Amino acid sequence: MKKINVGIIGGTNGMGQWFARLLKKQGFTVHVCGRKTRLQINDLTSLCNVIVVAVPISVTADIIRQVGPMLTKDQLLMDLTSFKKEPVKLMLTNSEAEVIGCHPLFGPKLKDSSGQNVILCPARGKKWLNWLKAVFKRNKMAVWEETPEKHDKMMAVIQALNHFNTITLGMALARINITPAEINKFSTPIFRTKLDIIRKVFTESPELYLDIIKGNPQTEKMLDIYEKAIKDIRFKIKSGNKVKSRKAIKKAAEKIYGRKD
Ligand SMILES: NC(=O)c1ccc[n+]([C@@H]2O[C@H](COP(=O)([O-])OP(=O)(O)OC[C@H]3O[C@@H](n4cnc5c(N)ncnc54)[C@H](OP(=O)(O)O)[C@@H]3O)[C@@H](O)[C@H]2O)c1
Structure with a gap:
């Protein structure tokens, strides 16, 4: 394959910038654009054989x-969007290029991405x-x-449900x-870990987390399911029936981690 030039729309920050660094480290020529860069989208398309869309979810389409x-x-x-069905469909219908949906399952601030998961959705070519x-x-x-369908279904759990759970815990803490x-003085290691997660979601990029929750068709x-789980376990604990509560937790653990027979 001849010399590969990669153009990253949204390469001035966040995941696009992370991808630009990775590619440059491997010797590829990378051009980036944002809203205020000298190079713009049409420059990238004439300079590059690979175009990556890495802009916020709200402007991706x-x-x-x-x-x-x-x-x-x-x-x-290709794109780096946290959803795959909609962007892949749009890339296919709006271009005749080869199309690959891509979602690295980590954020741009992670220092070492080795061992981390990347989902690819090859769609054309x-x-x-x-x-x-x-x-x-x-x-x-x-x-x-x-x-793309399987990816988005799994992200409804790994991202939408998970981040919603973090946000509700943070909102509840703020009400108390x-x-x-006092938090510092009384917190346990597990609680400190949870506080760090809440801080990340609440301060680093709340719009991204809200877009991820709002935009997944499976979120509702x-x-x-989440609301039912809360009601159910709350009722079981309140009833004082320890056997029933313990059984429910054991059954859930077996489903998540497998049986230990
Ligand atoms: N952050 C994560 O943890 C993460 C993880 C995996 C995937 N993703 C996905 O990566 C994508 C980008 O998210 P991010 O968190 O990296 O966002 P971000 O940090 O806000 O960066 C967005 C980039 O897009 C550019 N941009 C914004 N509006 C633009 C426009 N209208 N035209 C051209 N460029 C524009 C920005 O440049 P200027 O401000 O200079 O215009 C910036 O370079 C999203 O699809 C997200 O789902 C994010």
Whole structure:
């Protein structure tokens, strides 16, 4: 394959910037653009054989619609969005380029991404898939090929339900009148770990977490299950029937971690 130039729309910050660093470290030429950069989207499409969409979720669809028609079938159009079904569909309908949906399952601040999961959703063409897999594998990441549907279904649990749970815990803590000094004095290691997670979600990029919760079509279903689980275990604990509560937790543990017979 001839010299590979990669253009990252949204490469000035966050995940796009992380991907730019990874590619540069591997010797690829990378051009980035944001809203205020000298190079703009049309410059990237004429300079690069690979175009990566790494902008906030709220503008991803518009950017794909804008960049897609500028590409030819020899180029690769890919994205780093936290959802896959909608962006992959849009990339396919708005361009004739090869298309791969991609979701690295970690944030840009993680110091060492080796061992982390990356989901790929190859959607059109075969020419670029091995190149992209090798980019991640060189950095010892675990690369998985999945359908966009399966990816989004799993993200309803791993991200939407999980982040919602963190947000509700944070909101409840904020309603209780305890000072930061009291929290520090009385907190346990597990509680400190949870506080760190709440701080990350509440301070680093709340819009991203809200977009992830709001935008997943399975979120409502997950939150119904979550509400039922809260009501059910609350009722069991309140009833004072220890055997029933313990049984419920044991059954849930077996489902999550498998049976230990
Ligand atoms: N952060 C994470 O933990 C994470 C993890 C995995 C996947 N993702 C996905 O990565 C994507 C980006 O998220 P992020 O957290 O990296 O966002 P971010 O830190 O806010 O960075 C967004 C980038 O997009 C650029 N941008 C914003 N609006 C633009 C526009 N209209 N046109 C061109 N560029 C624009 C910004 O540049 P300027 O401000 O310079 O314009 C910046 O470079 C999202 O799809 C997200 O789902 C994020």
